Amino acid sequence: MSVQIWTFIIVGITFALYIGIAIWSTASSTKDFYVAGGGVSPWANGMATAADWMSAASFISMAGIIAFAGYDGSVYLMGWTGGYVLLALLLAPYLRKFGKFTVPDFIGDRYYSKTARIVAVVCAIIVSFTYVAGQMRGVGVVFSRFLEVDINLGVVIGMVIVLFYAVLGGMKGITYTQVAQYCVLIFAFMVPAIFISIQMTGNPVPQIGMGGTLNDGSGTYLLEKLNGLSTELGFSEYTSGTKSKMDVFAITLALMVGTAGLPHVIIRFFTVKRVRDARKSAGIALLLIAILYTTAPAVAVFAKTNLLNTVSDQPYSEMPEWFKNWEDTGLLTFEDKNQDGTIQYVANAELNELTVDRDIMVLANPEIANLPAWVIALVAAGGLAAALSTAAGLLLVISSSISHDLIKKVFNPKISEKGELTAARISAGVAVIIAGYFGINPPGFVAAVVALAFGLAAASFFPAIVLGIFYKKMNKEGAITGMIVGISLMLFYMLKFKFGIFDGGKTAVDGLKDQWWFGISPEGFGTVAMIVNFIVSLTVNALTKSPPDEVQEIVENIRIPSGAGEALEK
Template sequence: MSLQVLSIIVVGLTFALYIGIAIWARTGSTSEFYVAGKGVNPVLNGMATAADWMSAASFISMAGLIAFLGYTGGAYLMGWTGGYVLMALLLAPYLRKFGKFTVPEFIGDRFYSKTARVIAVISLLVISITYVIGQMRGVGIAFSNILNVPLTIGLISGMVIVFIYAVFGGMKGITYTQIAQYCVMIFAYTVPALFISFQLTGNPLPQLGLGSTLVGENQYLLQALDETLVDLGFQPYTEVRGMSMTNMFMLTLSLMIGTAGLPHVIVRFFTVPRIRDARKSAGWALVFIAILYLTAPAVGAMSMWNFINTMQPGEVGAPEGNVAVENLPAWTDRWEETGLLEFTDKNDDGHIQYYNDGNEEFAQMAEQEYGWEGNEVTKLDRDIMVLATPGIAQLPNWVIALVAAGGIAAALSTAAGLLLAISSAISHDLIKGVIKPDVSEQGEMMAARISMGAAILFAGYLGLNPPGFAAEVVALAFGFAAASIFPTLMMGIFYRKMNREGAIAGMLAGLGVTLLYIFTYKGWFFFPGTNMLPDTAEYWLLGINTGSFGAVGAAVNFIVAFAVAKMTTPPPADIQKLVESVRVPRAD
């Protein structure tokens, strides 16, 4: 059976499963639509939360980042997982005890202000829309390669599936669909990792294989990878590269507090029956996430090793050291068709050279001694590494098809959660909370479904016009969450004297400076040609790059909020008592 037919069958079966679950779990009330009737088991909710949060950036893009950044890519692992510890300890149980449907609703009630609620909605929309770009890009990449269809058809197919199980199933349908998607994606991620680890090191556990010696050689995998990269003009894999230590720390911090402030993840803790279940859900989510995140470093290193040895099967600089143009492996054909991988034989020697021509000293030596005239892998999108790795390792077609299904599941699960967050912000927080408080439950449900349909169409447009690779876009979304939502929730729970003026000023300042900083260096990211300064280290403020600036935005939020609160009237006594009561343990 051909790869394309097998892929269609595997992906089609998973889609049938998702739609079947949506039909079974269709909603009939706003409580089921927004928070699944608050009846989800904490273990299952932890699994759904893991799927909701482990997006295309985690499944498709993160291992690609680690493959090219090496040790530096650990910032993404530490930041994205560490944030769940903060969420479990500092936010989840208290927000569940407050008992609201959405994060903007909590902020509006806690700070006794519709203005605060509207600003929270704006922050949520900025975060979610930025985040959903990466998911739609992941859907397009997975469909266009494995199913051999144009990007447009792949995206439309994904949009239809999300529309069916998200619009009709609401949070209840999404929750049980995400449980199925977690099972698909974790199986799809770990199975090829087991194959490749055993293939390279003889150890079937990739976590142990990463620190093992290569089969038939008395050399560790990471040691061999370091030496090979240095031979090709790159920095060693196990050293900090491409980012200063300060930026690495700031990026980790930004991703951590950004994770703890993600509205579409926080809302999952409103779906459990009891307050203590919220903390249990966060703990189980971390366990389920760790299965993938502890595997990702091995996937990144092994995929880079396999790719380099595909391009450089012989001695560096030897006439026959590089792969011949006519002998390029079959997996490259499919990726060349997508436009995400390109080769150019610049020196017409019939071979493809892959090396760091950005290293001037090495490039000059390579030209003089080897006759190389530039890196001939002229385009290598980081987002293809996980999906391409089974083909590079020559694994069976069913494994390649399984990885495709996992990548699509990762993108669709997070996209559904984000679209529900956008929908609830518009229907519940804006329409019912501000514009038309007397709207009927049926009217609110209709508004929610219409707004979700509109959001799906908008997300599809963004997927067809992606501004960057998935993890880069998602890191910016985490920065926005760090600068706006997280500080406000923390002050709302733990500082009873924080008033509406302080909260409003803090959110506006934190989100405002972060947006300004990102548009200064990455205006092209959203509107090509509008950046004011080059996005390079010499122009960054204090050497902090855009992906790491969310931590600075959070600090601005805290400082401005406290300063304004000190100069204005304290919150009413009943609000202060409410804040105290939220933190009092209860025996349920």
């Protein structure tokens, strides 16, 4: 059977599974809708958290970035993995003990202010829509290639599926759907990686195969081969870094602290019964996430080596079918500048004739390696599972922020539970439409857009959450001012240097790179904005009155482990 038929079969089965779970887990109360009734087991929550966390950026784009950036791409691995550890150990248990459904709910109550709640809602919506834009681009990429439908139609199909199980089941439906999606995406990521590792190095463990010798009897190490191919074409050595240490540090830290401030990940820790379960599910999720994250560098090496071997100085007329298929999507383009019919893929921009969108590397990798059609289709299903699982979590954050934190807590406190549930579903529907627009008009490749969302989360939420937990004298004036200054600074820098809004449409590629502040890229500027947030928050806090005694007592209590008092008495 062809790849397209296999894709229809596998994607159809997975979509039917997701819809079936949504019908089975229809939310009947706001608690079901927001936190799945608070009764999810640690293992189920760990799997759902892993799926929520491993978005299209992790599945589709991260290995693509590493494939093209080489050593420099390690910042994404370090930042996203380290950030999850930071979240699990530093914040999750305390937020769970505080007992609020959402991050704006925590900030609104901790800082005893409707204004703080509204600012947090605005920040959550900005972060979530920036993040969901990356997911929808991933959905469009998969649909346009493997189902051979128009990319816009692909986005619409994906959004209808998400709308169905997010609006019908809320967090309850999303949680159990994400358990299934984790199984699909991890299987889809590992199977081709194992196939190609055996094919190239004879070793079935991709992480070991990446550092092993080629299977051709030459005794040449795979990374040594890739370094040689890269330098021959004028690129830097794959294993050498070109980013400044300052930018590497800034991006890594921004991704780490951004992780700890992401509302769609934090909300998962409210779905379990006890604080102990929150810690346990965080550890389980980290283990499950590590499976993909330790494999991604190997996938990147396999994909880049196969790509260079296939296209460099080869006649265009002899390109395999996968090349033409990806050309049809517009994500891979060949321009014969010297009219010799041969593909010149070189570092020199004036001579280079091939443009490869880095988001296609994971998806095209099984085709380049000539793996069976069912494996190629499986990767397509995995990419959709990764994108849709995170998109659903983000849409829930947006809908709960509007229905619970704005309507229920600010504008209409007397609204009935049924009315709040209806408002949440309408909000999710509107959010789906806006997310679909971003998918049809994406602002960049998946991981870059997602990295900006992490920067926005770092700049806005992280200081307010950390100070709210660990500094009992932190007041509302400081937190509100810090959040506004932090996210405004990050938005300005992002719009100026990523999208050229204030420079006539110029971007870093067009020559603004040398104007970066402190030599830090937009993806890493969240670190600077976060530091400014901390400074502003603490300065304003010092100049204004302390929070009420009852608030300080709450902060003291959430830092004391459950049962500690009884243990001391014994």
